[in-house]
Amino acid sequence: MADAVVTPDPRVLPDVSQLRIGVLGGTGEQGRGLARRLAIAGHQVVVGSRDASRARDSAAALGHGVVGASNQECAAESDVIIAAIPWDGHGELLTSLRAELAGKILIDCVNPLGFDKQGAFALAVAEGSAAQQAADLLPDSQVVGAFHHISAVLLLDENVDSVDTDVLVLGDDRAATDIVQALANRIPGMRGIFAGRLRNCQQVEALTANLISMNRRYKAHTGVRITDV
Secondary structure, eight states: OOOOOOOOOTTOOOOOTTOEEEEETTTSHHHHHHHHHHHHTTOEEEEEESSHHHHHHHHHHHOTTOEEEEHHHHHHHOSEEEEOOOGGGHHHHHHHTHHHHTTSEEEEOOOOEEEETTEEEEOOOTTSSHHHHHHHHOTTSEEEEOOTTOOHHHHHOTTOOOOOEEEEEEESOHHHHHHHHHHHHTSTTEEEEEOOOGGGHHHHHHHHHHHHHHHHHHTSOOOOOOOOO
């Protein structure tokens, strides 16, 4: 009698509690918010900036053991790195950090958006998405798209204990996406959901423009929930 085939449970994720997290763009609202929540969850967190002194000031304001460093130091000293940087400087910064990011997971949460009198809209990206651009520029890193739809206002609000939203996680390396899902799960209220390969990241990044429109209409801080999972 043949052995039964055992299908791995996709809900069983690795222990990521000891990972040191770096946040490029850690002086911006999104970067500071993610750094704060991950530090509260018990992670060692390094926020990076082009200006190391500015990063240290930002880290001191966040508290919870967060430290500041240059972008190069942040990338080199961290196990997993989040890119929470402006789209305008995305490619240039990641290219400059190729050596420091080699062999590591880069979580790209950048949303290429434009704004005009009618509101936010998605920008066309030659590679397809910001995450795909990152993957092209960082062939020795494991690039994962995640944390695109999280309100920086909620992340930074000291009166909000639980940020109730799902985090869509996209990537081509199963081990890397499992780690990012597990990191999302460390933040109360969040749940990491695998949402496909990196080639599907464009519509996920673009959805942020729709959420911004909802926020303006309903005076809210919208997020995403996936049902029946």
